[in-house]
Amino acid sequence: MGRKKVIKIVSIVLVLVLLIGGGYRYYRSKTTMATQNPIDFTEVKVTKGSIKKSVSDSSVVESEKRQQLKFHKAGTIEKVYVEEGQQVNKGDIILILESGSENTNLELSKKNLEIEEKNLKDLQSDLNKIKIYAENDGIITLNDVKEGQRVQENGIVGTITDKDNMEVIAPFNLKAVENIQVGQKASVLLTDTFETIEGYVKKVSESSVALEGGGFAYSVTIEINNKGGLSPGMPTQVTVHTDSRDYQASENVAVSEKEGEDIRAQISGKIQALYVEDGDHVEKGELIALIDDTDLIDEIENQKIKVEQKQLDINDKIENLEDVAITSPITGRIISLDVANGDNVDMNDPVCVVADTEDLKVVLSIDELDVFKITKGQEAIITTEVFPELEYKGSVEKIAMEGKSENGVSTFDVTIALSDVENLKLGMSVDVEVIIAEKENVLILPVEAVRKRGKQSVVITSIGNTMEETMKNMKENSKTIEIGLSTANYVEIVSGLSEGDTVYYSKAISKNQSNNMRMPGMGMGISRPSRNSGRRN
Incomplete structure (x- = not known):
């Protein structure tokens, strides 16, 4: 009995040792898990911005209408009527063979x-x-014309005299004239009243005139405003102000009326209507008469x-000359010319290429997974490295009904018609972005911040310091939202969140979720969240 009792006691001790050891290992395992595999969370704010979904491809610029012309018989070219780069109309003769x-x-x-x-x-x-207009402001004097009367081309219909302004034509020596220019300011002193009137240089004569006291001078015409006190014949002294100095006229001269300017008919015909009467004040651009x-x-x-x-x-x-003449089948431009006068040619030799350089297109090869997102009329943005600062506009014109298969992948031709072709040349490489959908001033989040829970979209609005707390918060504080437009980087928030709300996400959790993996067990450590500005790529 004593031996059995000892064995029993030893067995109990061993069981206790195993239980204690197992519990210790379990405790060590949980403690270790709290410091292993930390999960980084990113904090992001809901912001307003633009979101755009598009399909992109690269291609080259082509012409909607392009034809290569060939000889339909052998012969010798008598004359080529075009040159490379020339614009031609449909039916224009390109060249003729000797005949x-x-x-x-x-x-x-x-x-x-x-x-x-x-x-x-x-x-x-x-x-x-047929319309005769006043070429300046002033009082009109008709040249004895009336409705129904015939006028000749360049015939005088009337004369307009500017009564609001007068002139002073003053002589200046050669040194002064070399520095005087039209538009410079001038002062006109009325020597009888010593009143000074400001004016400007209207004309500088290129030929000299003789002075009464001897010598020669050049006439400078000064225009001054008549406020009512001026009359022809009033004596004046004129000074012109230049950037370097003032120049005074060689002699005092009198004020004179401005010379009237004739209004002339530009074509022959009967006057159908007169819109002014003799002595009327007219303004520049006013309709004077209409010729039938x-x-x-x-x-x-x-x-x-x-x-x-x-x-x-x-x-x-x-x-x-049908057998010997080659004409252009379309309106366009000669983009290449392969022949010259006197060349001997054979049947089917190339003549030239004619293309419409205004009606341009780009043909894209779109993957079968994306082609059903594209519809006629969708906007396209075209860019080229040749002009990186420019954006060209276009739209979807045609979508191929049949695809082309290569290496197990099918693509469909999508034709983009360009609405803006300035500076673009045929064969130029371009990048094209077809806009599938676009929204502005909407709420957005990075696509990683939104998780799927069944058919619902949810976000994490709170986390804890430990994984236990985070898992609890994720369960209690996960928020169901409604999403709209989604791209590879961003998703539109339709409802459930407001601008400025804080959301947390972990790329590791998102990856686990996307791979249908279970979330890590309770008790794992968690690192503090980093901040994300929400800036779109």
């Missing part, structure tokens, strides 16, 4: 067409000349017929 005298007749017809087109342009410009345009319109219509006839004549000649 005989028909080409000379075509050249003559083209010259005749140019003459008739110029005559038409001149007549059309005359439509802008009936005859002019008839001339224009007749001239249009002449132009059409000349064009028909050329078309007939081109048809006769």
Whole structure:
């Protein structure tokens, strides 16, 4: 019995030792976990800003209309009518092969067409000349004209005299004139009353005049305002003020009225309407008279017929030269020219490339995962390293119905029509961003700050000093929110948070959540949160 009792006591002691050892190890494990694998939390404020979702790709600038022309028969080039970079219209002759005298007749017809087109342009410009305007302020004196009366081109309709201002034409020596300029200030002393009137230099004569006392001088015209006390013939002494010094006129001179300025008709025709009467005060730009345009319109219509006839004549000649003439199939610019006068050519040899350099496009290859986000009419922003400071605008014009597969990946062509093409050239490399959705002045958070809990979106609004406290706060203080537009970096907050609210997030937790991993166990250590300004990338 004594031996059994000893064995029993020893067994109890061993069990106690194992329990104590296991408990110690469990305690050590929990204590160690409190200092291992600390999780960094980032503190971020809900801010207002812009959020943009887009699809991007790189490509080159192309023309909506581009055609390469080739010879349809062999021969020798008689004449090339264009040069590289030249603008051409649809139907314009690019070149002609040698064929005989028909080409000379075509050249003559083209010259005749140019003459008739110029005559038409001149007549059309005359439509802008049927209105006669006052060219300055003043009192108008009509030149015995009335409505229904015919005036000739350059004929005088009336004269406008400026009664509000007068002139003093004073002589100055050569040294003074070399320093006097139009617009400089001048002082005019009335020698009878010793009153000084300020004026300015209106004109400096380039030719000299003889002085009464002998010698020569140059006339300088000074304009002064007539406030009512001036009259022609009043004696004056004139001084012009320059930057370097003042110059006094060589002789005293009298005040005179300003010379009237004639109003002339720019085209011939009957006066349809007069809008002023003799002696009226008119202002610069005021309508004085209107010339009847009936005859002019008839001339224009007749001239249009002449132009059409000349064009028909050329078309007939081109048809006769169809085998030897090459014409442009589109309106555009010659972007490359491969031939010259006298060249011997074979059938299908390249002639030139004609392209519309105003109607430009960019074709993107969009991944099949993104193409369904794109719709016609969406805005596109185009940039190029050639002009990094510029942004060009465009829009989605066409989306391919069929994709192209390469290495197991399908892409679809998306055509962007450019609305702004200044400085862009065909073949230039560009980066294109198609705007899928864009919002301004909305609440945003970094995308890492929002977690998914089932179908709900939640954020952490409070954490603790230990993992136990944090897990408790995450459960009790997690807030369900509604999100809107989301990008790779940011998410729009529709409801549930306000501007300035604080949110905490851990990239480690987000990663664990995204990998469907369970959160770390209770008792793990936690580091203090760092701050995030919320600045968008």
